[in-house]
Amino acid sequence: MVEFAKPAANYDITNSVSTPDLVKLTDAGLYCEYGDFYIDPWRPVGRAIITHAHADHARPGNTHYLAAAPGKRLLSTRLEPNSSIQTVEYGEAIKIGEVTVSLHSAGHVLGSAQIRIEKDGEVWVVSGDYKTEEDATCAAFELVPCHTFITESTFGLPIFRWKPQQTVFDEINKWWRSNQEAGKTSLLFGYALGKAQRILSGVDATIGPIYTHGAVEKVTQAYRDSGIALPDTQYVGTAPKGTKYSGSLIVAPPSAQATPWTRVFGTVSTAFASGWMRIRGTRRRKSMDRGFVLSDHADWVALNQVIRDTGAEHVIVTHGYAAEMVRWLNEGGIKASSFSTKFEGERDELQPTDQDSESTEESSETDSGIGAANMQDEADLAPTTRTAAAAAAADVPRFF
Amino acid sequence: MKAFTDLYTALDETTKTNEKIAAMKSYFESASPEDSAWAIYFLTGRKPKQLMQIPKLVALAVAAAGVPGWMFAESYDAVGDTAETIALLLPDSTKTSELPLSDWVENRLLPLRGATEQEQIDSVLEAWQELNDQQRFIWNKLLTGAFRVGVSQQLVIRALSLVSKIEPAVVAHRLMGTWEPTAEFYQHLMEPDTKDTDISRPYPFYLAYPFENDLPVLGEVSEWQAEWKWDGIRSQLIRRGGQSFIWSRGEELISDRFPELIEESVLLPDGTVIDGEILPWKEANVLPFSQLQLRIGRKNVSKKMMEDVPVIIMAYDLLEFGGVDIRDRALVERRELLERLLRGLSCSSDPAQLTIAESDKAAPFCQRLSERLRISPKVEVDSWEALSESRNHSRSLNVEGLMLKRLSSPYKVGRQRGDWWKWKVNPFTMDAVLIYAQRGSGKRASLYTDYTFGLWDNGKLVPVAKAYSGLTDEEIRQVDLFVRQNTLEKFGPVRTVKPELVFELAFEGIAKSTRHKSGIAVRFPRMLRWRTDKPANEADTLETVQALL
Numbered sequence: 038m039v040e041f042a043k044p045a046a047n048y049d050i051t052n053s054v055s056t057p058d059l060v061k062l063t064d065a066g067l068y069c070e071y072g073d074f075y076i077d078p079w080r081p082v083g084r085a086i087i088t089h090a091h092a093d094h095a096r097p098g099n100t101h102y103l104a105a106a107p108g109k110r111l112l113s114t115r116l117e118p119n120s121s122i123q124t125v126e127y128g129e130a131i132k133i134g135e136v137t138v139s140l141h142s143a144g145h146v147l148g149s150a151q152i153r154i155e156k157d158g159e160v161w162v163v164s165g166d167y168k169t170e171e172d173a174t175c176a177a178f179e180l181v182p183c184h185t186f187i188t189e190s191t192f193g194l195p196i197f198r199w200k201p202q203q204t205v206f207d208e209i210n211k212w213w214r215s216n217q218e219a220g221k222t223s224l225l226f227g228y229a230l231g232k233a234q235r236i237l238s239g240v241d242a243t244i245g246p247i248y249t250h251g252a253v254e255k256v257t258q259a260y261r262d263s264g265i266a267l268p269d270t271q272y273v274g275t276a277p278k279g280t281k282y283s284g285s286l287i288v289a290p291p292s293a294q295a296t297p298w299t300r301v302f303g304t305v306s307t308a309f310a311s312g313w314m315r316i317r318g319t320r321r322r323k324s325m326d327r328g329f330v331l332s333d334h335a336d337w338v339a340l341n342q343v344i345r346d347t348g349a350e351h352v353i354v355t356h357g358y359a360a361e362m363v364r365w366l367n368e369g370g371i372k373a374s375s376f377s378t379k380f381e382g383e384r385d386e387l388q389p390t391d392q393d394s395e396s397t398e399e400s401s402e403t404d405s406g407i408g409a410a411n412m413q414d415e416a417d418l419a420p421t422t423r424t425a426a427a428a429a430a431a432d433v434p435r436f437f
Numbered sequence: 438m439k440a441f442t443d444l445y446t447a448l449d450e451t452t453k454t455n456e457k458i459a460a461m462k463s464y465f466e467s468a469s470p471e472d473s474a475w476a477i478y479f480l481t482g483r484k485p486k487q488l489m490q491i492p493k494l495v496a497l498a499v500a501a502a503g504v505p506g507w508m509f510a511e512s513y514d515a516v517g518d519t520a521e522t523i524a525l526l527l528p529d530s531t532k533t534s535e536l537p538l539s540d541w542v543e544n545r546l547l548p549l550r551g552a553t554e555q556e557q558i559d560s561v562l563e564a565w566q567e568l569n570d571q572q573r574f575i576w577n578k579l580l581t582g583a584f585r586v587g588v589s590q591q592l593v594i595r596a597l598s599l600v601s602k603i604e605p606a607v608v609a610h611r612l613m614g615t616w617e618p619t620a621e622f623y624q625h626l627m628e629p630d631t632k633d634t635d636i637s638r639p640y641p642f643y644l645a646y647p648f649e650n651d652l653p654v655l656g657e658v659s660e661w662q663a664e665w666k667w668d669g670i671r672s673q674l675i676r677r678g679g680q681s682f683i684w685s686r687g688e689e690l691i692s693d694r695f696p697e698l699i700e701e702s703v704l705l706p707d708g709t710v711i712d713g714e715i716l717p718w719k720e721a722n723v724l725p726f727s728q729l730q731l732r733i734g735r736k737n738v739s740k741k742m743m744e745d746v747p748v749i750i751m752a753y754d755l756l757e758f759g760g761v762d763i764r765d766r767a768l769v770e771r772r773e774l775l776e777r778l779l780r781g782l783s784c785s786s787d788p789a790q791l792t793i794a795e796s797d798k799a800a801p802f803c804q805r806l807s808e809r810l811r812i813s814p815k816v817e818v819d820s821w822e823a824l825s826e827s828r829n830h831s832r833s834l835n836v837e838g839l840m841l842k843r844l845s846s847p848y849k850v851g852r853q854r855g856d857w858w859k860w861k862v863n864p865f866t867m868d869a870v871l872i873y874a875q876r877g878s879g880k881r882a883s884l885y886t887d888y889t890f891g892l893w894d895n896g897k898l899v900p901v902a903k904a905y906s907g908l909t910d911e912e913i914r915q916v917d918l919f920v921r922q923n924t925l926e927k928f929g930p931v932r933t934v935k936p937e938l939v940f941e942l943a944f945e946g947i948a949k950s951t952r953h954k955s956g957i958a959v960r961f962p963r964m965l966r967w968r969t970d971k972p973a974n975e976a977d978t979l980e981t982v983q984a985l986l
Binding site: 194195196198315316317318322324326327358361364365368 | 449450451452502504505507508511512515516517518521522525526529881883
């Protein structure tokens with residue numbers, strides 16, 4: 038079992054020994070020994086609390102799942118059929134073993150949650166992925182005061198700062214309109230879970246018809262079924278042969294770029310909506326006509342704001358620009374460290390748009406036929422391991 | 438600055454040539470001549486001499502952004518461009534500047550050079566305050582001298598040609614050489630009267646395309662002229678109005694580097710422009726290019742240097758004769774005139790009088806006007822097979838291969854397919870092991886794309902070459918991942934990686950070098966393919982490659 042990474046050298050470790058570690062890092066993932074459950078484990082376990090439905094957080098193979106109620110339908114489409122999923126409402130406290138657990142909205146995607154764990158007055162919060170700007174497709178981010186805050190840092194560099202989303206939607210609408218005037222089809226790529234629905238909710242649907250890729254349509258339907266209002270869309274797969282796409286908007290996952298699937302749309306203008314589009318180099322590397330800076334993650338300003346406002350005495354950074362954020366916080370007087378997990382380090386920089394949580398979900402888009410990014414993770418879930426783990430956990434009752 | 442920023446954004450937002458040309462056209466149609474001149478200056482890759490030291494600029498940005506210096510380094514790693522990193526780090530702007538580009542360049546940018554440090558600081562901070570986010574980025578780009586937007590000079594020329602209704606070739610000609618980006622320059626550029634008078638101005642070079650086909654597709658061998666592909670500095674020698682000029686293909690005036698050629702050029706009649714290759718030449722042989730490089734580096738050429746590395750011009754073509762632009766005449770005619778000229782025979786630019794007088798025909802071919810002005814010999818063959826055979830001798834002759842030129846071809850502008858082909862000999866190759874990697878910049882920012890390769894020498898890998906090009910995007914991604922997962926050590930930006938990956942490298946030449954640990958320097962190395970089939974211990978040894986010397 039791997040322990041926390043050592044705190045930064047300039048931090049005096051002596052005043053942190055008295056409090057228990059409510060969450061530890063293990064080979065299977067983040068683990069709470071006082072409640073005997075994991076959070077977003079990457080290996081099959083008995084009990085898994087899931088922060089949200091993206092593929093790098095919600096993996097198949099666990100015996101029992103616990104998640105926030107608003108995301109249940111969405112989550113069930115992402116796991117094996119008949120998976121055991123229990124839900125709680127945001128803010129509803131439950132006792133698991135020696136700890137009290139509650140889930141609080143993370144504002145990232147539909148049903149996304151921060152996990153609050155309390156034992157004898159000591160509070161830890163695991164953020165999962167989060168975003169502080171409100172949008173119409175999920176509940177708003179809730180600030181949860183805590184002693185230890187385990188945070189993401191996907192965009193943990195000061196170069197990542199977002200404009201208000203309405204400004205971005207205005208840009209998208211303008212682009213769509215001018216394409217329409219030029220007789221072009223607007224082909225907008227964004228991750229199928231979350232980003233695509235946020236785009237749908239934000240664009241001006243009166244401009245023209247909106248079509249979707251199968252992967253997007255499937256998730257969009259799950260959103261609608263969960264009570265989220267989204268404009269009408271037509272799945273390209275069921276559109277009649279000979280449909281004229283010119284002037285329309287097509288929303289598709291990035292993996293569909295430059296595939297034969299895009300051939301029927303005539304003259305297209307392509308665009309990609311992602312926080313990584315803030316950097317010109319990634320924009321150009323994607324070979325898209327346009328890049329819209331739209332992210333479901335907190336930007337630099339929001340990360341710092343949230344970290345400060347939780348009042349946490351200790352911050353543990355899980356993924357993204359972790360080392361940078363840790364050093365920044367420590368230099369700013371906030372005790373910080375990171376988990377040395379297999380997701381850490383440079384993986385996200387490598388091919389930012391293929392590696393971080395904002396993107397990995399694209400790999401689970403079976404419709405797109407491309408699941409490369411996640412193949413490695415799938416390999417970790419070799420059937421034998423899974424069966425053994427499932428057997429070991431077989432006598433574990435329902436989640437709680 | 439606003440219109441120019443919009444132009445940059447428009448150019449950056451499309452990958453389509455026609456849309457880029459249209460964006461430039463609409464800019465030139467509405468911008469003032471002053472602004473247009475500066476826009477052309479920057480779009481064609483020209484830049485003012487260093488205006489301000491980059492570290493000082495970075496320090497200023499870091500202070501303005503309120504982040505520590507190491508955070509700039511981390512951010513730069515993600516962005517891969519200094520100007521952009523600064524723009525992204527600065528606090529959001531609330532203003533937009535309406536001042537024209539020329540105003541910003543002439544009154545704000547250029548005065549930075551030579552200003553005191555305090556003046557520079559005040560001026561740059563003031564600029565950042567007045568400009569919006571995207572304008573700041575452009576301003577920083579101009580300031581750091583790294584303005585690139587993915588348009589070639591050719592595209593700028595096509596846009597200007599559309600605006601002015603002047604032939605692209607004339608525009609290209611007027612854009613060559615040194616010029617000041619002023620309103621007068623722009624007006625002259627757009628002047629419909631194309632009888633330009635500038636005596637120093639070279640013609641745009643006509644460049645050959647690499648030939649990668651089977652010879653018979655070219656048709657009859659008798660329709661082609663074959664010459665050796667010499668390895669020197671492609672240049673134009675201009676003799677006009679009693680003065681001589683030498684221009685390199687990079688549009689650099691290099692007359693002063695080759696005083697002996699300037700001296701010889703007085704033998705040429707006024708109104709002559711020769712296209713040729715400057716070669717290091719001793720007795721009857723061309724010397725390796727590396728010898729010439731020794732001369733290029735020097736501003737002042739010493740007597741000793743001139744004796745050690747004498748140069749000649751190997752003339753390929755005649756572009757102007759008797760003050761007349763003859764580029765549209767057929768190669769066969771231009772060549773005949775060139776030969777007559779350089780053999781010291783009387784000749785006329787009048788095509789009607791092109792035939793060589795009977796008396797002159799007797800003159801021996803070896804007769805020369807000057808030993809330093811030589812004609813590139815033809816490789817005379819009567820079949821493609823024979824030509825192919827000739828090409829095999831390239832290495833022993835110290836040439837890069839063959840040039841194939843259609844006899845009926847005019848002298849065109851830029852790199853064009855069809856009439857002129859370069860048919861190089863196959864490059865040297867070696868199988869080398871990836872040992873160091875560094876991140877790229879620009880489009881390759883944050884990816885490990887710059888590699889150093891080693892060869893075996895007594896059980897150790899000795900670095901022999903750096904290469905950046907030749908891999909597909911997918912391969913780069915895979916190598917990048919390998920580098921990250923197999924780093925042994927980090928030295929600043931350089932990573933030592935586990936010696937595991939083998940690549941076949943191609944290179945054009947090899948020379949002894951005292952500056953390299955390996956004792957050799959290879960010319961123009963690049964990756965041919967990734968030898969996934971070869972383990973590192975089967976890569977080549979230094980000895981094998983040294984044997985090519």
